[in-house]
Amino acid sequence: ETGxxxxxxxxIKTRGQQVTLRCSSQSGHNTVSWYQxxxxxxxxxxxxxxxxxxxxxxxxxxxxxxxxxxNYSSELNVNALELDDSALYLCASSFSGANQExxxxxxxxxxxxx
Amino acid sequence: GNxxxxxxxxxxxxxxxxxTINCTYTATGYPSLFWYVQYxxxxxxxxxxxxxxxxxxxxxxxxxxxxxxxxxxxxxxxxVQVSDSAVYFCALSERNYGQxxxxxxxxxxxxxx
Numbered sequence: 001e002t003g004x005x006x007x008x009x010x011x012i013k014t015r016g017q018q019v020t021l022r023c024s025s026q027s028g029h030n031t032v033s034w035y036q037x038x039x040x041x042x043x044x045x046x047x048x049x050x051x052x053x054x055x056x057x058x059x060x061x062x063x064x065x066x067x068x069x070x071n072y073s074s075e076l077n078v079n080a081l082e083l084d085d086s087a088l089y090l091c092a093s094s095f096s097g098a099n100q101e102x103x104x105x106x107x108x109x110x111x112x113x114x
Numbered sequence: 115g116n117x118x119x120x121x122x123x124x125x126x127x128x129x130x131x132x133x134t135i136n137c138t139y140t141a142t143g144y145p146s147l148f149w150y151v152q153y154x155x156x157x158x159x160x161x162x163x164x165x166x167x168x169x170x171x172x173x174x175x176x177x178x179x180x181x182x183x184x185x186x187x188x189x190x191x192x193x194v195q196v197s198d199s200a201v202y203f204c205a206l207s208e209r210n211y212g213q214x215x216x217x218x219x220x221x222x223x224x225x226x227x
């Protein structure tokens with residue numbers, strides 16, 4: 001069984017640029033969630049995708065957007081990067097069913113905005 | 115809104131000491147509760163979970179009991195090892211419009227030989 005994978009592992013961008021982060025969900029999972037983890041803090045929920053549609057969103061501006069593909073992989077796009085966007089971005093996959101789902105996390109993409 | 119509070123770190127213990135990391139939560143409904151662990155430079159790994167009141171989650175010697183009356187989910191281990199050094203996150207998940215996790219700020223544990 002393949003776990004959650006993310007790419008790239010590290011990324012350096014400058015303020016104002018755009019970035020795309022990618023995530024492949026664990027086999028059998030149909031839901032992907034994205035989190036931002038600033039240094040020394042807990043992860044903050046960005047949004048979740050289920051069946052290729054956004055299925056919940058945290059307190060992040062519209063310049064954070066995403067996609068989910070038919071194979072359940074996902075992208076996180078961030079436009080007009082700001083210095084405060086520097087963080088570890090975590091992707092988590094799960095299977096949406098009747099009960100509470102456990103989310104399984106990838107290793108993350110560390111983004112540095114200069 | 116939902117929230118999770120954890121004891122402030124860092125926590126420093128000697129090997130074989132007893133560990134408790136306190137976690138309390140606020141939720142509007144009946145959440146599931148989780149402990150995740152993050153080793154340096156890595157993502158989060160599920161440590162244990164409990165889905166209803168009085169459930170006990172356990173894994174690798176760690177335990178936590180879902181206490182609805184005190185809205186708590188404290189993490190315990192009887193004898194810590196150096197390899198347990200990591201950051202521990204308490205989290206809750208509640209099904210609503212899009213299920214998402216609310217994490218606590220994390221507690222850093224350092225175990226000395």
